[in-house]
Amino acid sequence: MLNEYHACYWAVQSSHSYINLTACEDTGGYLAVIPSSGVSQRLGSVIDAAGSIQSYKYYWIDVNDLDEEGIYVNRFGPVSWTSWDSGQPNDHTETEDQDCTIMSPKYTYKWHDRNCLNELNYYTLCFYYPRGDGYRRRYVVHTDATNTTYGDLTQLIADIDSGVSVRVLIQEYPGVYDDFVIQADAVFSILDGDEHRCVQSVHNTAEQSSSQLRIVFYACTTGLLRQTTWAYDNQSEFSIGVKMTWFTSDHPTTVVSQTMGAFDPSFNLTFEIVNGTDFMISVGSARYPLYDMYYGTNMTGQFPWIASKTNWTSVMLDQEGYLNTVDWWDSSTHTFNRTSQNYTLLTSNNWKFVYSNSGGGSLVSLLEYVDAGHELKVDTGERVSIVEMIFFNNHEIYAMLASELVSEDMETDLKRTVTIVSSSGEVISYEFGFEQNTYLNNHTRNSTVRWFVDTSVWTWVYRTSPVRGSSHADFTLHDAVFNGQPIRIKLDTNENYNLVFAADFLTYTASSSVYFASHSRGFSYSFLNHGGISMKFPVHHLQFEIDSNGDCKMLTIPNGMSTVTSTTNLNAIIYWYSKPYLF
Structure with missing residues (x-):
């Protein structure tokens, strides 16, 4: 058990080929994913200390290039980390196909590609990953020539709409940084032939340590990333296709049915606020958290940073249950609007x-x-x-x-x-x-x-x-x-x-x-x-x-x-x- 990774690994000590493998499903898990050097090193030390795996045995892990030669994937999409031994993978030098992967104490747990039909002395390494505190990889989209996607977009959208938190890993970005991670401040729905979701993430950053820029990223499940930058009262914007990996949290949310106006009497709003409950508003095609919650005042909650090309919009929920929008540029240029929009209140704790x-x-x-x-x-x-x-x-x-x-x-x-x-x-x-x-x-x-x-x-x-x-x-x-x-x-x-x-x-x-x-x-x-x-x-x-x-x-x-x-x-x-x- 590797508790710090919220995962449990075990070996099934019966020979199987990769193609006919059901050993992990039969024992309540999945073929093992080894996602990083940290997991690999810890796993190797646990195995060596237990002395339960003989050096002559080979163990299938979830890495293969069955679909496309040289493109290695696991159950979550393209592998983000590899541990090939010297000279591996060597499928291109062998007379037989070697599209599947093993690890073994014999090779100090480095990876070797092997023929997927091999069975004698080939065993199975399994793992299980329960619900936990972190974020789980849900969907990968790579806007290359083939627009490759991995994962279930429908399920990702369902998770996002249920109110879970979202983070997005951006890779192959043609800027100062090669890779970066953003936290979704707000979520928006779009239709681009199919239904998709976009997230907004607002950042302040310094340019050459001389001036501050405000940057807003919009990342969409289409694989398109839009960056809008404010500097010196000027704005610039560009869009580009990148590789994105979408992650969602596992924390459950509760839907509190709500239209506009007075709250449902059966829902004790003050009780939920003073007990630390998190609140999100779903209205129209957008969803965003309420960062501050009030009781005994004229305002109940607010989300301050919805960006547009001309201004910022803050959404405030008043004590009577109505949504108020504030479009603002500065303290003297702003407009208030009490809306009659229907909305849904989502909660989690x-x-x-x-x-x-x-x-x-x-x-x-x-x-x-x-x-x-x-x-x-x-x-x-x-x-x-x-x-x-x-x-x-x-x-x-x-x-x-x-x-x-x-x-x-x-x-x-x-x-x-x-x-x-x-x-x-x-x-x-x-x-x-x-x-x-x-x-x-x-x-x-x-x-x-x-x-x-x-x-x-x-x-x-x-x-x-x-x-x-x-x-x-x-x-x-x-x-x-x-x-x-x-x-x-x-x-x-x-x-x-x-x-x-x-x-x-x-x-x-x-x-x-x-x-x-x-x-x-x-x-x-x-x-x-x-x-x-x-x-x-x-x-x-x-x-x-x-x-x-x-x-x-x-x-x-x-x-x-x-x-x-x-x-x-x-x-x-x-x-x-x-x-x-x-x-």
């Missing part, structure tokens, strides 16, 4: 309560979860929100919540706020305009704050240290990135607090073998003399840039501007955390 400053739970447990890379959600007494940046030491936590759009009357005013919450119950909200780097005002209050952690398994996969260099865990960074998993970064610094945040953009450059992660949704902060965190004046956006060589930079960009005003090199031990991936 992957959170558990851990601590409250008014009693209940354990601060020590909360600190342990944070130190292990977990995500946080907080209830401040009127709002339940995802935490963007976490600051912590051995006795306290400060959380910077996701920035939000605020309108007191849902008609005229529109401001941005950033809220910082402490484990002692202090809640400070800072308000400012879209182009302003000075505060309009800030509000401080003490409240009962309830902290939730996600129940997923997180594990560190890579670490860099200014003193000790870099090191991998059994589950490697390559495993995580190329199997679509999310990454969270922890910076162990020499300052008062360590930091944890999500990597909202993941890339890989093959020429240098360097992985790159960035976080661009933070705001400037200060360490207070008496302890604690506050917003820094004037207001700046923060962008962290981390690479697998151990470099870590913090860029600051004044709010309402695009010019990077400072770049700080951070001296820190950097941990890369990921969820164990699913097959």
Whole structure:
């Protein structure tokens, strides 16, 4: 059992040819997929320690080129990683076809291609992959001359429409990065002869560390990728066909039937909000999450970043159950519209309560979860929100919540706020305009704050240290990135607090073998003399840039501007955390 990979492997000790193979299905599994060096090395060490497989035996694994010579696939599509022995595969030098693959202790678990009809001393390696915390590969589309696809598009669309989270691995991209992974911020339906889905992913990035760009990617199951870039109030756009691998989470969702207007009385919305439930709105051809949920106010939830060629649109769900759209360009140019659209509310819950400053739970447990890379959600007494940046030491936590759009009357005013919450119950909200780097005002209050952690398994996969260099865990960074998993970064610094945040953009450059992660949704902060965190004046956006060589930079960009005003090199031990991936 390889628990960190959510997979179980076993050998069937009866001879079979590959063509007539049913041994794995007969024992409740599938022919084994070996997706990475991390899995292969761990599997080999477990087998050697058990001493249960003799060196003269060969074991079929799920790699073959039966359909097209030289194109090796498994049950999930084209193999993303190979471990051929020296001189392998050598089908082209043999007189018989060798379209199937074995591994064996005889060859230190390196792969050899063999004739699929071989049976004597040929056994079977099987595996099983249950439901788990990570993302599962669902569909591959390669917009080459043949428009090759692997997987079930109909099933992928059904999964997406049910409300699961989506990530997309982009490969063969003709840009600065060879490969990168995006998280779907929103999902849209399109018809291109057949039914397809497109996802939107919004990113901030720095160009040559001198100016900030906002990039919106639209990836579609047709294999088409569109990139829209905003810089200096100008916009550029291009589309290109690429290789895409689509991944979805396994977490179940519940459909709460809802039209417009008052909520169904049988659905206790406030109860769901204060217990950490995640909400998504499905309306028309679009689906998107509600990042912040409110109770006891005029607004229930919002999704802030729907991009178009001319403006941004935020969707707000008010307390009465109506959808409100806000089309905005800046704080003085925006329009409100209360819609009468029907919609469906989707819910899921992957959170558990851990601590409250008014009693209940354990601060020590909360600190342990944070130190292990977990995500946080907080209830401040009127709002339940995802935490963007976490600051912590051995006795306290400060959380910077996701920035939000605020309108007191849902008609005229529109401001941005950033809220910082402490484990002692202090809640400070800072308000400012879209182009302003000075505060309009800030509000401080003490409240009962309830902290939730996600129940997923997180594990560190890579670490860099200014003193000790870099090191991998059994589950490697390559495993995580190329199997679509999310990454969270922890910076162990020499300052008062360590930091944890999500990597909202993941890339890989093959020429240098360097992985790159960035976080661009933070705001400037200060360490207070008496302890604690506050917003820094004037207001700046923060962008962290981390690479697998151990470099870590913090860029600051004044709010309402695009010019990077400072770049700080951070001296820190950097941990890369990921969820164990699913097959």
